[in-house]
Amino acid sequence: MNTKYPLLWSALFLALGVVLYDTFPSFFMRWPWVFPLAAGCFLLFSFLFRGKRGLLLMVVFLCILTAGMGRMFLADRYYEQQSSWAAGSEGRWTGIVKEAPSVNRDGDAYARYYTELESITYSDGVEKSLSGTAFVYDTHPEKLYGTGDSISVTGKMTAVRIYKNPGKIDLEGRYRSRRLMGRIYPQEPEKIHFLGESGEYRAGRLADEIKGKVESWFKPYMDPLRLHILMTLLFGGNYNEIPEYIMTSFSATGIIHILSVSGSHVALLFGFLYFLGKWLHLPKKLVVGGSIVLVLFYALLSGLVPPVIRAAVMGILSVGGVFLEREKTSLNLLGAAVAGMLLWDPFYLYDVSFQLSVGASAGILLFYRPLMGELSRISFLPRWVKEGVALSTAAQVLTIPVMLYDFHTFPLYFIPANLFVTPFLEWVIIAGLVAAAAAPVCLPLAGGILQGADYLLWAGLHLNLHLSSWPGAQVQTGGLTMVQILLYYVTVGICYFKKEIFSVPKRMYGALLLWCSLLGLTFFFYITRPEWVVYCPDLGPDQGAVLVTGEHKILYYKGGSIPSHTSDWEWKSILGYEGIFDADILILNLEDVKEPLPLTLPVPVREIWVTGGRAQEKTPRLLQGFEGTIRALSKSRLRLGRLSFVTDGSSWLLSEGDRGVYLSGRRGMEKTSFPAHTLWIASGRKNGAGIREEEMDRVKAEAVVYGGSRLSSSFEDVDLFEFKNYQAANVYREGMQTASFRHKWELENTSWL
Template structure:
């Protein structure tokens, strides 16, 4: 059996084992017994030179993948995460170069990774030894405050919380990277929450490198505009901080977003530069490739040795070794071997989006590029080459792009021909500028000025290309089964012929009518399936401490009630980063109605981001003074049509009735509209025998007003004000008599929602309770008679 086949099969089997272990639960002793049996079988067959040893080895790697996954997710009994939801004092050592984010002239956020050593919980009498790492975020309010440094011993006081993400399908898992670093919990606090116990006496190359990098970034800011400096920083060291959001949007739309982080393209450019110099200066292959390897390693260290950088550097080093050994045909082995090694070291990388995209795209280039070039042989070489590279890479990751982004950039083919060569010169000049600036700052600054001019040109080109109509198309999420079908069809089109199947060209040539009929039949089936009425679905999206409810009617008409929103000093847009990806994941590319119960940030903060990302036909706004979030919505482009809400207002969509049971601003006290959560509009969604009562932030006073209007019963109650004790009163529950209650609240929120009193009132009436902080997205389906519910976290 060829080495290529063995390594590829081992990598695929190991990854499949990790994936299956994540989906299912197995007893560890049973797995160990199976591994031992497979190991014995494989050893006997290898010793006997049996051809069946291939399958034994493959099975062994499959079981090894499962074991490695369980080992990676197993948390020790003394881990700091065992103290989650408890207030405690944690002592430990700072395990990273602290990340400093300047909020304004005075305030700054500092993010530490604390290697926990001791803990004393609030009610405990003594200190206990612990293990694991804690991510600590501290806000400093004084400009002269000195944060702790790498290696310092500190004690932090606060509430220990589990790592938590937005638990929605298609959402990028923001907790995956910390978990791979051994971080199992988090804590937030103020400057007084941290107490320095001892400073580190040891020299740290990481701190020295971070200081050098900060000095380099400061030098960039001195000679170029802030946005240009942020872009060049991203290109050289990774990270999007400080880059204008419109620039990131344009780079994403043109398929060039990978340029803004250190990737395989950067490593390839570095290696290419050294090999070019080596050839011109006649250094010889050994010296040239050795220098290229050394520069790649130094560049990886300079960029912070993040997992994507390590992955790219390993691929570059293996490629250089293949060139040195004159074994270019070992590229598939290098790819599979690198992936296998990284998965053995960190099995959870399999679920990392950058891992999936980089290896998928590289696999596309390795296995599809040559044949794609052959398909485009009639094109001019200057056009066929870049298009073949782009197409091969995109085909390799299409299901991943569909799952996470639901968007394919058609303009990326043009961008790779027009913009990418200029962007590559930015990388080359930027790296040269870094080296020169370290030795001769004045000359390095001149190089950075030229980089700034090129960056301006790149931004102009990407802006123009991103503005081209229909430059990108929507692609639906296909899931595991759809991905398997896609890759099988792709392999068949590119030469894989199991069971002596004919290729696509032969089928069209020999059976043109049968082929055409089959294609037309498939198209008709897809059209009928999409047009056939489906159940009503009501989605309670996990937006943390906020509300966002999506209503999808039997024929695909849509309404969104509230949009979520973040509090405090952050530029994280819930609407753009959480709600829009959720909508696209379910095929929603536009909204018929966007309805806001009231203008508070946690209900309307994401509205502007949503309206700026997808089509919104009409917005129903409460009749109240417009909050900052609502004003941002009204200033989005294109402008949205605004409809004021009033009690009794009805919207009919495919037999679904959306009714405003109570509108903001209609009941007053002493001639003044009440302020606070009790002014929240109340919305009822009815379909057949079932109804949903969406109460926003309604509190006891608003519930009393509803009771005075003889509020009708409902099947599902969206509990008011995230489960606050001041909502969901006994008289109200007695009147609406729900079967299900949904509480939309953020994990570990500072308000303590949902309050225990509310939970007790619901439980006393045997109402089935669902919570977004524990179960993630919650989806109800109804055909008008029956009702089913599904949760993201089972």
């Protein structure tokens, strides 16, 4: 281990302690292969640490790991002290708005207020104090309330619903960090009532007022759409004001990070102030002190969210390093920033913006110079191109697994986007900051700067849209498994520390043993993959399943009685994570659908088979632009290669030989013989009726997955299955299930392996 970076290693062990507290003991129970791998790591450490100094280092880092677990324990206890009993209660709620509202004016308009709750008054007049926060929604926003305003609303709080699917941004950690208990919607025709200014959150209120004033100064000089984008570039947020096609283009080219305040913004600000101070011949102490004050003020204006805090802390520490003429301590400074943030709030570790920000910063510090050394051999490339390629590539090295896990795609053109688009946007940010500073003194000067920035922003946006429209702009990859993630980082570590590792034989053999073990595990899981796999994600009120055989991919979607946008998002996410980018058949069960579903076509499919209703009426968005075959079916028998399909207009049986998948609808299939190896994907029945024992005895399923319902009958059905010794799981309660068939059906809780 390289001990030149003690603060960096301390931050890593602190983060490991946080993760271990949150996952132990289920982590080890779920993945038993971790035991031999941990033993191998211990042997490797025994080679690396020898003598009293090595033993002391191991003790110190174990203490830091324990400190991480202890800090997470305290954060967990603090979260549990909130008034979670209030979820499901109905009455008159009072609270204080903690930040500027999130406003959506497209489609179903609403304003969402992040509110610190103070009390609830029930219908009988009983009042109780509260501790915790909630999202309060105004579905008819006419007047917006600001940070620090006291409000009241009459309605019912619904608990926050976390969809338990892998391969997405971790909202649970974010909600726990914010002590979020639920959502409150006003009872019609009730509205949110303003109770006056509370006097709380004065700093946030002042920041909102300053940003509002800046926007009013900018408004006469810029196109309205580009004004929203400029405000987002400067201060983050306002994402609902940006059209979806622009957000998609930034994601496709891999530069969406520039729309949130991060280290690049702080670096721009420091760089500008440094050259300004040098041009004015100001003393270094004055430049450093002024830069620190301005960065803190900028962070306050941008909202003290995790990436802003990290960027500000890292920037201030970096300035300290420059002032002390110790620029080589950057990695330790990054470690200090990360450790400080995790000690302040360990839930930051689960924030994807924090993960990407820290990963990109560490990647640049570790790999920028080595990559520049390699690129320097290419003599015909200009230096600015080499620097841009090295910088953008280094920023991606440590973040690739995070991006693939959360977003399932890789931006192929991130290098040209960083070389040609990012400079436009960086000059726009600098111009915006200068205009904001100049506007109170000389508004015409600020207006001239803004008009120039408007042209630069127009050029940058159009260039980015052009790049994102190129073929293969986003490579669909699917998510990485845990073993693949470990293999990737071990490979990167061996490449970076190759001199230290290969100079000592024992280190070399230990590292190669670890690398070969992970490679062997990856190959083993690949060659032993099951013949059939069925993924059953958590889609809330809806139900979905994906059957993957050696020849075909079949999608099944059963809509619920309540339209849900979240179900559609989760459906797309899980298909991307599992690497399902096309399918042969989409089976739609619409018998429970009362209102049109906001369902869109997640991947290209050849045919859509519909039961229980007209797809044109109940899923209009799904059929937009679809040019394949649509079949409305009642009682039918169909075939796709060797795969047989049987339906009675409600339930489906998919079978091949002695294996099959039974997709039960509102009516069970009474006159059908089932294969010897049947997986039963069950759901709620008509009028909430439960599943009868006679049907269980007739189907004789090897495994049962229950989803799409949170009714009491669904839990009773699962209990009955378990009582009769079936493998059974409730997706609503236990999260996504994966069923695999080798010689029989087996249930797995996740698909990380």
